[in-house]
Amino acid sequence: MAVVPTDNWLAEWIDNPLDLLKKTKNGKDDQQSFYQYLMKHGMYRSSRLASDTYEKMKEKKLWDRFALFEQKYKRKWNGPSVPIYLFPVQEKRGMFQSSMKKSGVCFKDEIFFFVTDQEDPKEYEALFVHEYHHCVRMKRLNKKDAEYTLLDSIIFEGLAENAVKEFCGEKYVAPWTKEYEEKELAKYYEKWIQPNLDIKRSSPLHDQLLLGQKAYPKMLGYASGYRLVNQYGMKRDSSTNTLMGVPSSTFVP
Known part of the structure; x- marks a missing residue:
């Protein structure tokens, strides 16, 4: 279907x-x-x-x-x-x-x-x-829903938007990909995302960090995932087909 x-x-x-x-x-x-x-x-x-x-x-x-x-x-x-x-x-x-x-x-x-x-x-x-x-x-x-972590979620979003850039063009990527300057996003990532990469989807903190809810910068997790994917791709083959099934941990420097 x-x-x-x-x-x-x-x-x-x-x-x-x-x-x-x-x-x-x-x-x-x-x-x-x-x-x-x-x-x-x-x-x-x-x-x-x-x-x-x-x-x-x-x-x-x-x-x-x-x-x-x-x-x-x-x-x-x-x-x-x-x-x-x-x-x-x-x-x-x-x-x-x-x-x-x-x-x-x-x-x-x-x-x-x-x-x-x-x-x-x-x-x-x-x-x-x-x-x-x-x-x-x-x-x-092929993971169970309960096994997905914040790291998985941010890489899902980063890879999906990287695919948009590859197949549709830079013009069509989401605004959150350009929301932050590199230095600013690196600081946010180190402060909030990196210490919580292993939290599960079931944790309330997961969505707060992914979407930038509460006091966190908006779309923080999305933007961080796109940053990690792009950093990885600058050094290697970053085509969508190559990266589609790569484990999320691969993108963490």
């Missing part, structure tokens, strides 16, 4: 997102909790706004477009075939938050994309590359 026909699902159940999620692997048992989780990652809240986005998605033929991405990168990376779901993004996020144009979340057995109309269609491919890279790397590492 590849790109699931959620365009047909939305036509019938856009007002009832819990019914949509019943049809997914991770949402089949507890739709309410799963929906809350997906909304944190960008899934639509308002069915009224989502209906407008859905029409834009159909006009852009995004299901066909993502199916082509899946074929392309599954072949390039010898990747797994997992269900891929497209839903409208949660564009309006409140008075003091900017609109979201694209987002995604990857599990080892399915991927969710939250999208709307983009002026530059290459943005869709950049989103796909980042999330599908996660899926392929999870398959290569």
Whole structure:
């Protein structure tokens, strides 16, 4: 299975997102909790706004477009075939938050994309590359969820965005890759990331450091992972195919 026909699902159940999620692997048992989780990652809240986005998605033929991405990168990376779901993004996020144009979340057995109309269609491919890279790397590492550490998480993000740079171009890498000057990020890494590389995903500190929550600099873990991957790549072959299954510890100097 590849790109699931959620365009047909939305036509019938856009007002009832819990019914949509019943049809997914991770949402089949507890739709309410799963929906809350997906909304944190960008899934639509308002069915009224989502209906407008859905029409834009159909006009852009995004299901066909993502199916082509899946074929392309599954072949390039010898990747797994997992269900891929497209839903409208949660564009309006409140008075003091900017609109979201694209987002995604990857599990080892399915991927969710939250999208709307983009002026530059290459943005869709950049989103796909980042999330599908996660899926392929999870398959290569073959670790249990409970075994993943902060180091694994930051390298996941660094490698995925390195793949975006390789296949889509520097223009399409995420803003967090340029958030900090080298000297500043090196200091943050040494102070906060390096002492906690072995903490597990289950620790609250994991997400605080990865995302830059609480008092930590924003997207600290993401930016640190990208820095480590780039430092490693400057000295060696840094192609995506070469690095896809490399253990996370390899990137720590």
